[in-house]
Amino acid sequence: MAIKSMNTMTNEKALERLKMDRDLCNFNPMTGEEEPMNEDCREMADALDVAIKFLEQGFCEDAVSREYILDKIHSENDMEKIENSNLFALHYANLVKNAPSITPTFNKWHLVKDELPNKCSYVNITCRSLIDTRPDWVVETCYVPQYPSSPYSDWGNIPMLNDGECEVIAWMYRNIPEPYKPER
Structure with missing residues (x-):
């Protein structure tokens, strides 16, 4: 049962719980003061502060493989x-x-000639026409490298790419929103 509840816990709920536990560690029930009861409680409160800061920070662009x-x-x-x-x-x-970073960087365009996204990443791509002078455009897709014999591009089933009528010049990771949850 504990495993199921952990799978449904959001970052917000986890942060709320960690902060509550930290506050409990920082409270001495013997004196009623906001001071840890002993060194173990102080260390636990410090450890919880680190976890809280980590969750509040979100993505870290310094992660390496x-x-x-x-x-x-x-x-x-x-x-x-x-x-x-x-x-x-x-x-x-x-x-x-x-080492190169492996953490996705959002809101930043990356040139295809310089780097490619992680496999199976959801991305926005900038396409450039190879057959006319229309302005560049953006498409949402998933980057999945294909076998050379595949009729599809690495950037998904986009007809103009598959027909060789356009090319991908840049890409950007995109945030995937949480699924819809009805209000209670």
């Missing part, structure tokens, strides 16, 4: 030569710093 970092570490022969753990930590930190 663990797979990318591990591949880099394993592909570099000189890693075996590093005996000092401080040098390894510095090298690892540099790998993380220079």
Whole structure:
């Protein structure tokens, strides 16, 4: 039963619950003061503050792929030569710093020639006609790379793309709204 309730919990409900728990940790029932009862309560309140800040922050553009970092570490022969753990930590930190972000960035156009979206991502695309001088236009679609033999483009079943009459020049992640829920 607890699993079901966690699956239906929204970020707002989770934030509300975390804040309530934090307030309880910051209250000493013995004195009635807003001061943690002991060090364990203080640490719990601090941990809850971190979780609250994380949920309030939303998307983090600094997220990187663990797979990318591990591949880099394993592909570099000189890693075996590093005996000092401080040098390894510095090298690892540099790998993380220079890794490309995997977190979707919303409200920013990305040129197709520079990068492509994550697979199965919902995106807006800017299309440019290859057959006439009409202005560029925007289409909502899902990016799904196709096999070379597929009659469809990577950008969905868009007739002008499939017929070679237009090209995708830029894309942007799009926010998918929550499903409709009737008011009670």
